Amino acid sequence: MTRTQIQRLQPLASHEIEEAPAPLSRFGAVPGVINTSWDLKLFEKELSDYLYRNEKLPIYYNPKLKVYSRPGESDREFRFRLDQLAREERDEAVSDIEDKPITPRRTDIKIDLLALAWVPQWEFEYQLDSGRTRSTLVRPVGTW
Numbered sequence: 775m776t777r778t779q780i781q782r783l784q785p786l787a788s789h790e791i792e793e794a795p796a797p798l799s800r801f802g803a804v805p806g807v808i809n810t811s812w813d814l815k816l817f818e819k820e821l822s823d824y825l826y827r828n829e830k831l832p833i834y835y836n837p838k839l840k841v842y843s844r845p846g847e848s849d850r851e852f853r854f855r856l857d858q859l860a861r862e863e864r865d866e867a868v869s870d871i872e873d874k875p876i877t878p879r880r881t882d883i884k885i886d887l888l889a890l891a892w893v894p895q896w897e898f899e900y901q902l903d904s905g906r907t908r909s910t911l912v913r914p915v916g917t918w
Contacts, residue, residue: 785846839863 795801808814834843834852839859843852901907 808817831845832843833845834847834849835841836856839856841856841859843849843855847855
């Protein structure tokens with residue numbers, strides 16, 4: 775086989791592939807060009823070089839989900855599949871969350887003791903010479 779004999783074939787769908795040969799099928803001998811393993815390796819290399827230079831297969835990748843697109847999958851189909859996978863991961867993460875009450879630790883509660891302390895105080899009202907009334911709070915010494 776030479777490069778001029780290479781034909782572009784359409785991909786087969788899975789339902790088109792048979793598990794057994796058709797009745798009355800005949801098989802021929804392998805062409806003399808690829809009788810040895812060395813010839814087969816040379817043909818494999820030529821085919822690989824041809825595909826590398828002449829064919830393109832766009833593959834998309836999402837590093838966050840670590841997912842590659844499938845061969846022949848369009849950008850839109852790939853994004854749709856990513857949306858579905860992201861939703862499934864989110865749902866799985868949400869289902870792992872348990873509802874349980876949070877009990878505060880002793881270090882989480884800060885109480886200002888001065889605010890809770892009762893401090894005795896007295897209010898005195900007296901009248902000034904001008905006629906106005908004035909009041910004053912008196913606390914014991916050493917408080918506040």
